[in-house]
Amino acid sequence: MAIPSTEEFLVQVAGLSKQMSNYARRSLFDPKEAEDVLADVVLAAWSERNAFQAGSNFKSWMYRILLNKIYATNRRYVLAAKASKRIAREEKRGMESDATPNDSEYSDEMKRALARLNEAEREAFLLLSLVGLSYAEISQVTNAPVTTVITRLGRARSKLKACLRGEVGTQKGE
Numbered sequence: 001m002a003i004p005s006t007e008e009f010l011v012q013v014a015g016l017s018k019q020m021s022n023y024a025r026r027s028l029f030d031p032k033e034a035e036d037v038l039a040d041v042v043l044a045a046w047s048e049r050n051a052f053q054a055g056s057n058f059k060s061w062m063y064r065i066l067l068n069k070i071y072a073t074n075r076r077y078v079l080a081a082k083a084s085k086r087i088a089r090e091e092k093r094g095m096e097s098d099a100t101p102n103d104s105e106y107s108d109e110m111k112r113a114l115a116r117l118n119e120a121e122r123e124a125f126l127l128l129s130l131v132g133l134s135y136a137e138i139s140q141v142t143n144a145p146v147t148t149v150i151t152r153l154g155r156a157r158s159k160l161k162a163c164l165r166g167e168v169g170t171q172k173g174e
Contacts (some may be wrong), residue, residue: 012062016059019131029074033073117159120144121152124152127142
């Protein structure tokens with residue numbers, strides 16, 4: 001496919017929007033940011049549409065942009081959380097608080113299980129199960145060889161099964 005026309009671009013983006021939205025909500029530390037991230041993805045793709053290579057997979061290209069935006073957003077979230085914790089620790093000396101931000105957002109069993117996966121495993125698992133990408137498409141999106149994708153998926157499945165059966169410890173990545 002050559003550089004998409006405005007109409008082709010909008011049609012293809014519309015066809016991917018629900019899947020991309022689901023993926024973003026499940027991949028972001030703060031799911032409420034999904035709409036903003038998706039808007040950024042569409043704007044970035046539109047402004048860089050000349051970089052789209054003829055013959056490339058539009059879906060993989062869009063997911064690569066989405067992953068980059070998710071990484072950046074999650075990095076900002078982690079940095080803000082660290083700063084907030086530091087400030088809270090300083091202010092909290094002598095004050096008690098057992099609640100942590102977003103306790104309720106991560107209460108469901110599957111979210112806890114997914115949180116125990118490392119980022120690469122979670123990414124591959126969600127791209128396969130939620131988005132429905134093939135191994136080859138996941139390979140393109142993540143810039144990893146297909147064999148690495150297969151390995152990550154195997155590890156993710158094993159860890160998820162063990163976690164859902166209650167067979168793992170409390171450390172992330174076990």
